[in-house]
Amino acid sequence: MVDKGVEYAHKAVAADKSGDYETAIKYYKVAIEFFSKYLKLYPDAAMSDWYRELIEKYKERINILSKAIDRMQKVGGEVKYSESDDIEVLTPEKRGNKKKFDDLVDLEEVKRALRRAVIYPVRTPELYPLGWPKGILLFGPPGCGKTEISLALANEINAVLINVSPATIMSKWLGDAEKNVKKVFDKAREIASNGTPVIIFIDEVDGLLQVYGNEIGGESRMRNQFLQEMDGLKEKENNRLPLFIIGATNKPWNLDIGFIRRFEKRIYVPQPNKEIRKQLFMHYVSKLKEVYPVENIDYDKLAEITEYYTPADISSIIKEVQNNIAEEINETLMSKSENKSKPERVITTEDIIKVIQTRKPSIDPNWLESYREWMERYGAL
Missing domain, CATH: 1.20.58.80 (Phosphotransferase system, lactose/cellobiose-type IIA subunit)
Structure with missing residues (x-):
């Protein structure tokens, strides 16, 4: 079919x-x-x-x-439409997300690995006569910050960011998939040749570079083109370019071994431990303090009951607390006939626990053992 x-x-x-x-x-x-x-x-x-x-x-x-x-x-007459084949190139000034490493809670080991692999070579290339890693794989549970830290890395080095997804590469012009890959790398090399750092970021990289299976011709050609382009970055004329390919995946075990080897750095982005979950709750609640009074939040208890919750989960929980309180205040205002002054509503620990009880964690505990095993086998910091 x-x-x-x-x-x-x-x-x-x-x-x-x-x-x-x-x-x-x-x-x-x-x-x-x-x-x-x-x-x-x-x-x-x-x-x-x-x-x-x-x-x-x-x-x-x-x-x-x-x-x-x-x-x-x-x-009458002839009308033709063609899709734009322009590559999405995000320069630092065009990015809405300006966060850097210091703006992210924890992930210190990941930050250290990225400083060694990317930031230091960009800042002091003369100290790396043998070149530096071009391919970096970030893997771990969903919602734990792989995309966020990649954007922060781009901001740390003022890099041009080229965002790639299976949808943009495997276009509707089926025969053009490998051409799209070449076009992305050609554009990246062109920019990097002027001394500007470039990051090609591939989210859900396993969707493009998975283990060989029942492939159609376009998929196979696309994969071969990726291999050629990544190998080409190690050649003499390219190995000094400030050009990096960062892939992010929740399923590293789906990647073909050929591509695993070409990602010279393979970095685990872990789920937050109890102390980090506490810091995350404190961080997001502090945003609410700008508008709402907050009373004696038991951050230790919140961290205790949110094992297997991701940073994205915790952000979503506090956002839902905000929505609940805002709804309550709005309904109170609507029910008043005369006094329209905004009532004061104090946010408590129970407000947050109430939301937690309605939301399941994103991390499957069974995944964690799989990540540990994969890290032991393929990890490369």
């Missing part, structure tokens, strides 16, 4: 590029049908998320082409 879907997708793309929109729409619909049937049978396949995104892109393209046909019928 995947092969047939790919076959019709290629026909659709060819018709689309030639301007035969009616035929393109017909073939896009057939491709969608084959991919949809495949997902019903194999909903948890390695590339299932990508096929779902592909289906949505095809539907969007069908909508665009249908409008183009309507326009041509109304006014």
Whole structure:
């Protein structure tokens, strides 16, 4: 079914590029049908998320082409639409997130590893005549700060950030996946050749570089291109460039061994321990103190009852406390007929515990042993 879907997708793309929109729409619909049937049978396949995104892109393209046909019928002439193939390049001034290492709670070991691998080589390249690591893999439970610390690292060195995802690489132009990979690396080398640090950040990297399975041709070519590009960064003309590839994954065991070896640094981003969870609660509650009075919060108790909760979970918990208190105040104001002054509402430990009781932790304890085993086998700080 995947092969047939790919076959019709290629026909659709060819018709689309030639301007035969009616035929393109017909073939896009057939491709969608084959991919949809495949997902019903194999909903948890390695590339299932990508096929779902592909289906949505095809539907969007069908909508665009249908409008183009309507326009041509109304006014005559030829109308062509093409998707922009520009790479998303985020310079420091364009990034909304300005956090640096000091703004992040804990992850001290991860910060130290990243200073050694990235920050120090960028600041003092003359001290590294043998070059420095180009590929860095961050792995660990979801919601524990892999993306946050990668953004903070980019801010520490004022790096240009190129964000890559399976959706951007495995585009609707199936045959262009390997070209997209080359385009990303070419752009990164161009920028880095001027002395500007560049980070290619690949979130959910296992979605692109998983263990070989039942692949279609485009996936295989894309993977080979990635291998070539990563190997190319070690060559003489590139090994002094301030260019880094950082991959983040919750499932490092899904990565192909060839790619594991090319990520020279493999760093575990762990779940927060009790003391760090306490610090996280104190950090987020301090934000609420700017608006609400806070009374005798038992941070030790909150940390005790939130084992297996991630930093993202704790942030979400305090945000929900905020929403609950704001709702309560708004309803009180609406019920008053005359006095519209805002009532004072003190936030207590019980307000937070009430929310915790409605939310399950994101971390499966069984995962932790898997991460430890993978770290013992492949970890490289």
